[in-house]
Structure formats: C-alpha cells, structure tokens
Amino acid sequence: MLVFDQVDYYYRSRNPVLRQLSFEIRQGEFLSIIGGNGSGKSTLAKLMNGLLQPREGQVMLDHLNTRTPDDLGKIREQAGLVFQNPDNQFITTSVLDEVIFGLENLRVPRADMAGRANMALQAVHMEDYAEAMPHQLSGGQKQRVAVAAVVAMEPSIIIFDEATSMLDPQGRRDILELMNSLHRQGKTIIQITHHMDEILSSDRVLLLSRGEIAFDGSPSALFSSVSITEHQLSPPFAVRLHQALGLKAPLRADWKETVSALWATS
C-alpha cells in the first residue's frame, strides 16, 4: 500500500505545489490522476517513488519511507516511473541495452537479463528495434522503449506520467492495453493523463486542483458530480455524446454499444 500522509511540497520559489495531501493507494488498484496544467500531478508522481521528498508529511510504501535514504533503493525497485518525455531517461546506445540497464542496477542475474528485456520489448511491440539507437527512434517509439525499461524491472507499482501523450492512436491503444494487462496481472497502475477517455477503464480517479484533492472516486461518479471544465479539463467523447443526446444509460467507454442498443429498443 502506498500512503500519502499530510504531504506538503514546494519548489525553491516556495509557492505551495501540494498542500496537506493525504490518501492511500491499495495494491492492485488502477488509479488515474487528473488535473489542469500546474495542478501538481507530475510532482505527485515524483514523490511516489522518492525522486522528490515531501517538505512536510510522509510518503510510505508499505513499511518503507521515502524520507529514509536507506529505503530509497527498495522503493524505486517497487515503484517504476515512466516519464512524459522518454529522452529524459535514455542513457545507452541501443534499445536492448536501455532495457537491460535497469536490470543491471537491480543486480538481476546476467543469464536472465536478455530474456526479461526481450519479453518487455515484445510487450510494447518494439522487439524488432532491439539493436536500434534510442535517439533515432520517433517520439512514440521512444516512449514504448521507456515503458519496456520499467516493465522489465517487474515493479509492483508502475506510474505512467502522461506516457501516452506523444503516441499515435495505435500507440496509445497499445500502451492502454498494456496498462490493463499489467493491472490484470496484479500490478498497481497509476496513470497521470490529460486524455479523459483514458480514465474510463480505471477503478478510481483523483482530481487535483491547486495542489489539493478536489475529487476521489469512480470515473462515472466524477462525470456525474463534478464540472471538470472548472478544472481546465473537458469530458471525453462518450460523456459529450451522453450530454448531447440526453442519454440516461450508464456511462461506458464503449459508447457504440449504448447507442446501438438504445436505437434498437426505440
């Protein structure tokens, strides 16, 4: 379980980014974190795996504390982070080496490394690029490699910080399916996103606003109880369609089935 207990965070300017944030994420949850630009989402992601430490309060992963230097290594093994910009995490000259690099740091036996790395590359459909140079790939391909590097480390929590934002529609679908697949395998998935259609399949949504939690609940409860346009966000197409046609049927990510069923019964 990942626990935020009265966490405050500010950068050098001392303007508060996160204020008195308290919540728990249970093992195996699929959580989406949303909010406008500057609401504190990426700061929150960095606090989760100890890249940043709280100014006040505590972030605990089971019995490990991100403010305890000796715990940081274990926390980062358990909570992998996929960044917005994959260029920020590339350091080697081949895709395969990039995925293997993290495994070397975890002291995975050398005999197991290539197998785990290749499986991770297959999971993101990048196995044909194992020998390619990461910096020569397109933006979407780079992001898939970044996801593979984290998946290979087999963490219990994977945090996707707008990991789909640079991908083409197929790439986005691939990564979303990958998230769902990893979730089904028991991983805790935390995704930060601006794409509201991506949150419909998550268990729970946290809406951040000016560093505080403005909503904590299911996706359907969010769209029925919160005016998200006030938080610099807009509803996904499924919700816009429900509103435009005045549909009373339960909100589902697959709006086509809802429309077809209603038409057939009319």
Added chain:
Amino acid sequence: MGYELNDVSVKLNGVEILQSVSCTLQEGKWISVIGHTGAGKSTFAKVMKGLVPFYRGEYTHDRQPLPRDSKGNMKAVPQIGYVFQYPEQQLFATTVYRELAFALTVKGESPGKVEAAVKTVMEQLGLPADLLQEKPFQLSGGLKRLVAVASVLITEPELLILDEPTAGLDSVHRTALLKQLQVWQREKNRTVLLISHQLEEVADYSDEVMVFQKGHLLAHLEANELFLKCADLLEQAGLPLPEPVQLLRLIEGISGRTLTPASCREEDIMQLVRNVWQSRGLHHEG
C-alpha cells in the same frame, strides 16, 4: 504561392525515410499532417524547415528554388517558425521574459518594441503576466509548451510548423492554444503546418490534411473530403476515424440513411446526429 516540394526524397543511414514527396503548402491554410508513428511526419516537417537534407527533388518558395549545397543542405534556412515535439529542447533562458524576448532582441529590435511584443504574445496565448519572471525550466510541462510556442509566434513567421504542440496540455490550454493560433493564422493569412495524433483536433481545425504512410505522402486532401468521404485512406494508413465521424457512420448504419453534415467538425456532426436521434423519437431528456 507558398512553399512547394517536388519529388523530394530523404535517406538516413542508407534507408529512404521520405520517398518522392510532392506538395504545395498554400498561403493562409491550416494544414495538418497525420500518420502512424514512424510514417515520416517529423522528417517531412524538418525538410520544410531546412533541417534535414534531401538527396533528390526540389524545394521552392513562391516558385523560386531554395539554394542547397552539394550534400543537399539548405544554404539559408527559410523564415519558418518551428515548435519541436519537446519544448524543453528549445528553452534556454533564465526567465520567461528573456526566453520570449530573445529572437527579437538578436534581430536588433528596440527594448520598447520587444516588451510590447512579449506582452501581446502572452495575451494571445492566455499566459498570466506574473509568469514572466519565472524560470522556464521550473514550469509544468504544459506551461513550458505554451512558452515555447510563444517564443516562436513572437517572430510572426510566414509558415509556422508545430510538431504535436498540444501533447501534455490540459484541455483549457489545448483549446486556447489552437483557437489563438487559428485567430492569428486567419487574421494574418499565415500558413500553419500541424503534426498531430489527435484526429478530433485535426478534424476541427484543418483546411487540409496530409496523410503519411511509411515515408510516402498517401493523400493531401481537404479535411471534409478526407474524413467524410475517404475513410479507406485513413484505414490504409493505420489510423482510426475521429470519434464524431465514427458516430456518424454508426448512425448511418443503424438508420439506413446517408447523412451529410455541414463539415467534419464535431459540432456539426453532433447537431445532425441529434436531429436524427430526435426524429426517431429518442428525445433529449437532459
């Protein structure tokens, strides 16, 4: 008039990554570039900016060939604004003000004119004035993007190329950016070349759309023509239809009617679908 490529091909490490591309970017048009990851969109945009050499073909501006050296590199980079995929790659100054002022200052503009231009561009993109003294690197990803766009827009380029400018922006900033760019483009009759994976945005804002697939320019059509009449081309390029067009096709399928919306924009499609929905007796209850 405008920028034109004629049979242009690009090789990287012996592999042809752009093949025989011919196109005209007409003045005053909003042209979007779509395609699967690795289809050649960014390479095409970099050729237009003169950042990538081509080994075959010709590049003209207002029918005048742009001079190149023997390796295919441009001798002078065209006066084209370019916003790269990742804004942090082009931010460098210690404050947002200095970042925005840089291009005009090196051109020798007076401090008064620079200050006025900075103020205007901040307003155009809806950025608050108190951001000017902030460090660009400490801004959120979305705000960095807006500052990066502003730093290019301030030079008032004839052709503005944006490589996925809305990725990382929340919807308020995304809509604000696109709407402000549209106002700027129309008022000044400028050309916008937008690379995007967001097909709904492409359908809402574009006059024309270029579809790339495996280094080829598969199609260059008016947006309405492409999205409403040429779905097979999108399928061929491995791209889905925008969700409003998918809705239109679904309603056509289940109603047995051919529907012709005013345009491929979501607003027009939703209006037509709402009318059909209500004519079926499925009245709006909301």
